[in-house]
Every structure is written in C-alpha cells, then in structure tokens.
Amino acid sequence: MMTLIIGGIRNRLKYPSAMKTKENIFEHFEKFIKLSKQLKIELSERLEKVIFKKGELVLDANQICRESYFINKGILRTYFVKDGNEISEYFSGVGEWVNSPKSFMQRKKDIYYIDAIENTDAYCLKVEDLVFLFDNFPEMERYARLSMGSVFGHLMERIASMRFTSATERYHHFQKTYQDIYPRIPLGMVASYLGITQETLSRIRAKK
Amino acid sequence: MMTLIIGGIRNRLKYPSAMKTKENIFEHFEKFIKLSKQLKIELSERLEKVIFKKGELVLDANQICRESYFINKGILRTYFVKDGNEISEYFSGVGEWVNSPKSFMQRKKDIYYIDAIENTDAYCLKVEDLVFLFDNFPEMERYARLSMGSVFGHLMERIASMRFTSATERYHHFQKTYQDIYPRIPLGMVASYLGITQETLSRIRAKK
C-alpha cells in the first residue's frame, strides 16, 4: 500500500532503486510533504527496524493492530479467512506501508491477518507514536490526507475491474499492478486475490 | 459518501432527522473534529446553496470537478460510461459529500459523471475554498484524514463482496447499505452498481 494510515493498496509511485537507509522512508514522506529537521528527528526516534521470516505471521486477526510497517525488502500479504480458506486481500512490497486499516485506526479487532511471503525487512511505527506525530506536526495530518487520497482511485479501479472484466483481464491487470513482485507470489494466493479459483487461474496461464 | 475529500462511498453514519439549516453540515464536521467559531464562520461564508433538478447533469466527465456537494435532500449518482452503457459507481443521499474524487483532488479530468436521480438540495464548496481551509485550519486536515479513513473499510468490504458473494447476496447487502434510498433508485442503475445485468436483478427480485 501507500499510506501510513491505510495499509495495502497499490498505487504505483516510483521509488528510486536504492532504499537502504532511513532516507528511504523520508523520501516516501517527501512525495507528499516537506519534512522539517525536527520532524525527521522525531520520526527517526520512533521508527524501529523489524524483520520477519518467510511464512511468519505479522498480525493475527485475534489481536488489535497496533503497528504499521514500512517495507524495505520483501513482501507482506494481508488476507482473511472465509470458509476455512485464506483469501488474499492485497500484497505489499518495497516502499509501502502495511497494517490492518480499520483495526489500526479504530483500535478494534478486524478480520485481517498479515504474513510474510518472503523474508522481509521493515520499519515499524507504533500507533501511539503516530498519534503523537499527528498531534504535534500538522504536516503529518496533511501527509495522511494526501497519501490516502492517492489510494482511492486505485480502490475504485479495482472495484470496477471486479465488476466488469473477465478473470483473464483481471489477471493481466494484476500482473501490471504488481509488476515487480507478481512472479514471487504463489498461484493460490493470486487466485484468491482475483476472486477466482486456483484451477481457473492455472488454465488462464496455460493458454499463451 | 462520507468525506469531503472523497465523494460517494457509504459508511452509514447516523444523522439526526432534521437537517434543514447549516447546522446539518456543522454536525457532520463535528462527528470528527471540534469546530471553532472562526472555522464555522469561514465555512459558512464558503458554503453556497445549490439545487439540481431530477435528471440534471451535475458534473460532466469532460470537465474537471472543481466543487464538492453536501446533500441536504435528494439523491445524486456517480457513474461512468463503458461500451455506451452508464455504469453506476455509487449513490449518495442526505448527509453525504459528493464529487469526482480523483478529478477534484488532482485537478484533472476523470471518467466520472454525476447526475441527480431526484430533485436535490445541496451545499456547494469550491476546491479553492477547501484549499484555503486546509491551509488555515489544521483541524480541517484532521477532519479529512478521519473522514476518509472511515470510508476505507467500506471500500474494502465492497471489493470483498464483489469477489466472493453471489449476485443475490450482493443485492441484499446493497439494500442494507442503501436502506434509506434504495427503493428510489431505478433497477437498471442498481444492476450496474452490483455488476450484474438488469435481467438477472429482475429475476432475483422476482423470487421471494
């Protein structure tokens, strides 16, 4: 995803290749606002490095989501369980924020689990630290508004695509949206993201 | 919809019945922030009453959307055209903001038209006035963040529902979401909103 507030929705901002130090994440903010020296310091103090191993559960749906993660390397997946099956809601790669949106913002449980599809490195920001930043840096409110706003179009696009395009078209659109990471995502997860069965997706790939 | 910034997505906040004066819209803001006297004054000066007649085009997709509308009475519809057919994206009733999100925020054309399903009364707020408010009242930024945030869950729910529920289930969900206004919306518009054909929706209704 794209915004700190709302995890998980792709919106294809281009990031310069190397995102190795905290500059990464500052660059991310500076797509939307100017970071003052003081804000940089306060941010730095609150961003904590975390790593997740492939397959590790990052958030259990039985817990309230109290942290957001900004990915430096790897892929996280947000999913929910329906009739015993894991349904992938979205995938998040380098330069994106991940959390369980409703849970994180409203401090209550929601249906989403988050796990790691690959070994991943991220920065972690706790919700109470974020609140501190909102209360003391109005430009953080603006960042939130702007970054969230940029996600809406993508959500609307996805809704439209679910309604009016065939499974094949949706798969091609998925490949475009997740250009950088789609070959690393298991087929079953892609299928549930697209709202089709594994078998159908396998047949789509078999053609051509 | 719910937020000034992003038009058109239902999120079921309850409004007290009478919304006849500017108190309506102040109440709306006060669901999220405290309105100072000064902000009320500045808002009042910038909110202009507008009316649209049934069938009237409120926004043409060939124009940039430069205003948001807060509905006091009536129903507006946001739609786009695909293969010559009007596809309804969402419907907006009393106590909701309407605009063409991407167009309004990014000052560029998008695919959405807006028209009036009924005679409607609204307040109009121009984008430049909104910018003024953002620049001078940090609490407006907060309002935007909070009100947008509350919409995300609904968008995600709708995406999930498009993927994993039958047309019949989707129709029932639609009835719940648009409890207050669904009987006033023509069947064809509902069908395209749900991503099914008119014929299928007619058959769903025929049962039971």
Place this chain on the structure above:
DNA sequence: CATAACTTTTGACCTATGTCAAATAATCAT
C-alpha cells in the same frame, strides 16, 4: 537423497449469470 507435504495442472461435469429478443408495465409529455 528420499520421502513427505505442498503446489500446480488437467479432466469431466455443473451452475450462475450473461445474451438476445420480445412482451408487459410504468412514466411522461402533449
């Protein structure tokens, strides 16, 4: 490296929803 444990593919058959066409019903303008 060998066996277990997944993941992906393939096949046969089924069902919900779409398509096209025509008949009713409702609404609108004179």
Place this chain on the structure above:
DNA sequence: ATGATTATTTGACATAGGTCAAAAGTTATG
C-alpha cells in the same frame, strides 16, 4: 386521458468459471 418513451419482466439458450477428483511437479525436512 392518450399515445410515446422508458423501465421492467419473462423466455430460450450460451458460456465463463466453479466443483470435485486425481495426476504431475516442486519444495522442504530428516
């Protein structure tokens, strides 16, 4: 009201994608 539009229903048939089951490939683990 009355005919003209426009919206809704009904019917016959087509098809994309689902379901269930089994085979073939991959990946992990002792």
